[in-house]
Amino acid sequence: MDADGGRACIVGIGQTELSRNSGRSITRLALEALLAAADDAGIDPVAIDGVVPYPDSVSAEDVIPVLGSPDVRFTAVAHMGGASSLAGLRLAALAVQSGQADYVAVFLARNASSVSRVDTRVRQLAGQAYRRELEYPHGMNTPAQWYALACRRHMHEFGTTREALGTVALTMRANAQRNPGAQMYGRELTMEQYLSAPVIADPYLKFDCCLETDGAAAVIVAREDRARDASGPVVRIEGIAEGHPDSADDMASRWDVFNTGLTKAAPRAFGLAGMAPSDVDIAFIYDCFTFEVIQQLEEAGFCGRGEGGPFVLDGSIAPDGSLPVNPHGGLLSEGHLTGMNHVVEAVRQLRRQVPDDRQVPGVETAAITGWGDMGDGALALLARA
Amino acid sequence: MTQIEDLQGYRDGLARGELCCQLCEACGERQWPPRPACVHCRSFDLRWVVLPDSAALFTWTVVARTRLAGFEEKVPYAVGVLEYPEHELRLVGRLDTDPDRLEVGERFSWTVEPSVDGSPQPVWRPVAAGGAA
Ligand SMILES: [Zn+2]
Numbered sequence: 462m463d464a465d466g467g468r469a470c471i472v473g474i475g476q477t478e479l480s481r482n483s484g485r486s487i488t489r490l491a492l493e494a495l496l497a498a499a500d501d502a503g504i505d506p507v508a509i510d511g512v513v514p515y516p517d518s519v520s521a522e523d524v525i526p527v528l529g530s531p532d533v534r535f536t537a538v539a540h541m542g543g544a545s546s547l548a549g550l551r552l553a554a555l556a557v558q559s560g561q562a563d564y565v566a567v568f569l570a571r572n573a574s575s576v577s578r579v580d581t582r583v584r585q586l587a588g589q590a591y592r593r594e595l596e597y598p599h600g601m602n603t604p605a606q607w608y609a610l611a612c613r614r615h616m617h618e619f620g621t622t623r624e625a626l627g628t629v630a631l632t633m634r635a636n637a638q639r640n641p642g643a644q645m646y647g648r649e650l651t652m653e654q655y656l657s658a659p660v661i662a663d664p665y666l667k668f669d670c671c672l673e674t675d676g677a678a679a680v681i682v683a684r685e686d687r688a689r690d691a692s693g694p695v696v697r698i699e700g701i702a703e704g705h706p707d708s709a710d711d712m713a714s715r716w717d718v719f720n721t722g723l724t725k726a727a728p729r730a731f732g733l734a735g736m737a738p739s740d741v742d743i744a745f746i747y748d749c750f751t752f753e754v755i756q757q758l759e760e761a762g763f764c765g766r767g768e769g770g771p772f773v774l775d776g777s778i779a780p781d782g783s784l785p786v787n788p789h790g791g792l793l794s795e796g797h798l799t800g801m802n803h804v805v806e807a808v809r810q811l812r813r814q815v816p817d818d819r820q821v822p823g824v825e826t827a828a829i830t831g832w833g834d835m836g837d838g839a840l841a842l843l844a845r846a
Numbered sequence: 847m848t849q850i851e852d853l854q855g856y857r858d859g860l861a862r863g864e865l866c867c868q869l870c871e872a873c874g875e876r877q878w879p880p881r882p883a884c885v886h887c888r889s890f891d892l893r894w895v896v897l898p899d900s901a902a903l904f905t906w907t908v909v910a911r912t913r914l915a916g917f918e919e920k921v922p923y924a925v926g927v928l929e930y931p932e933h934e935l936r937l938v939g940r941l942d943t944d945p946d947r948l949e950v951g952e953r954f955s956w957t958v959e960p961s962v963d964g965s966p967q968p969v970w971r972p973v974a975a976g977g978a979a
Pocket of ligand 1: 870885
């Protein structure tokens, strides 16, 4: 993704604490993360002349007055559910490369634990008439239920096991024990506890499901030539792409249920970066539910379709495996900032700014997946400059 | 002028006790979910036809926790995806059966009955258990 002033880079990151109850407004949370990201980038917040918010939450207009730019030149919103964080990062990269803005802030803020839980948030997603008339009357209204359908089918077609799902949950929880900022820090999880937890939507048990979180995260994107003042090594966006599944507004009717947005986005992102899945040192997988990790490992190309279960069971995603996944604990055990926390941790890992016990050694490249709505997807490939 | 909503024909079918999908007059394909135009040929010339009595279970979930009005007391209950391979159609349906004994490929048939809010909705029961196969 070259342009005159170099590639689009992430030059600043900021994140609030992750909690069950922040005790303050989402606009304030957003500003805390944005100002921390500006500080990390070594810029005056007034230099932020592009703002990309997460859909259906704090808007660009809500934060511009405090950030202080007299002339914000670029705003845009990607409506891709949980994939909006990466889709927004892509919009920011395109904006700085085309010269539409110099410093673009991408952010998310939510009080998803204390105020707006998932069954209310999904009323803003695509295909509302279908949800309202073709799913709610049958007792279905949450992502856990939608994706449980795909998980059950994967178990049927490929023999994916309960133990594979549990391995994803336990790996994320173990990772969170090395992250004092994680919501599940200090709360270890055994396979026995995993298996005996209550059912949410079979096959999903309690610990197959991500956390609900209050908090905010932000990153600042600029061209490489503007990154001099950043506090850490510059992190390049080598390739980033979004993708939309067939029947993008309805999952149940999709004829190839596993062919999702990520299936289409991944080859585009790898092509842009000139990379292959085997070139990725560490992966941040959008772990809204355990099975979606397995599915996305497959669809991003880290293993073949149907091989995701064995891939996680043999330890590949553990910190010492061939592809460490979500060393911060992910959405399952760090907290759920719709993947913006994945971007923040990816930058920290590439800068080698995390404590030794959490740092994946020798990390030069990172992949981040996004997953949202009815299977929208995105893939970002980052590298140390 | 009154706007005709894209799902009106589906609602009208349920009111008659029928589960309907769209049939394209231009290319002859059926489609689900209902849309303003045909996804195969983009024609707006669609009419509503009754779906066959029975379909095969493609996948399912058993909902054990919900805050959805009218369903809180029904847990655990099964919701499935029913498949008509001959038309490449799959749709979501509530399964009125033992949620512990579900199997992919099992045949279910639909009837239209009052739902939790009183509206007519399809309910699916195993064909072997006396459904209208
Ligand atoms: Zn047609």
